[in-house]
Amino acid sequence: MKCQDLLKILNEYVDGDIDPAVCQELEKHLAGCNPCKVVIDNIRKTVSLYKNDQVYELPLDFKQRLHQALQDKWKKQGSPPSDKPEGQGS
């Protein structure tokens, strides 16, 4: 495996969604290729930064307003009807 080949399957590896045989080959490459190892580590850190709840926290005052608005609508609405929401196709 070359660095270029590793790049193509990098996401599957990082997301843990990779064929075990391919994974073994990839790890063999990593054992001898420090730049690839660093790139994989960078990618993992990049993804986890964006997934970090604390960086993109829901503002507390908004959370309270949202839940109040939902509760008000629920009371007003009674039971949910079954027509299509705005995001659901045409």
Added chain:
Amino acid sequence: MPPTTDNQLVQQARAGEFQAFELLVSRHEGPLYAAAWHLTHNHHDAQDVVQNTFLSAMEHLGSFREESSFATWITRIALNFALKVLRSRKQRATVPLEAPDGEGQTVPVPEYIADWTTDPARTVQRRELRAILDEAVAQLPEGQRLVFVLRDVQGLSVRETAQALDLTEGNVKVRLLRARLALREVLTRRFGDPATRRQPHVHDHASAEDKT
């Protein structure tokens, strides 16, 4: 006891349990807000998108079909609201609302009243980090940005991302790879330690079996 699935909560909510609906909202509001923020780049708009999405979802809960996940379903609704915001922004002209400096004002009235966070320094650090992350995502081409936001910020699976954006899974994978590599590049220039910088490999180190 295994945790209640989203679909089970939808069924309970349809049967009239508000608590079940509220639990669904609590599970998804954080990631959805982060995604809405990356799409609109405005807190007020992101909050509107999230609120309208859940209000619409509540109203139309009966039409949710279980072939897609609840996350995919609300993402499609949210995307629609976010696109509306972006479209109306293009049409709207900005009009200054404030009086010229110092005129017509007596003593300034406190407007924004809230307790300070316990650790202002950490709050500022978090904001700075967020500004760097936002800037990096904003540089992505829109097709890659949407895929990255849905998959990595909101946490949808590749399949769910493909469904929400009407793309093939293959297309999602290609865009996601490009997006992650592009972000890695930008962020490494910000956070990388120059002392440990390595040169990319020119393939003279390929193992014996790679050589032809």
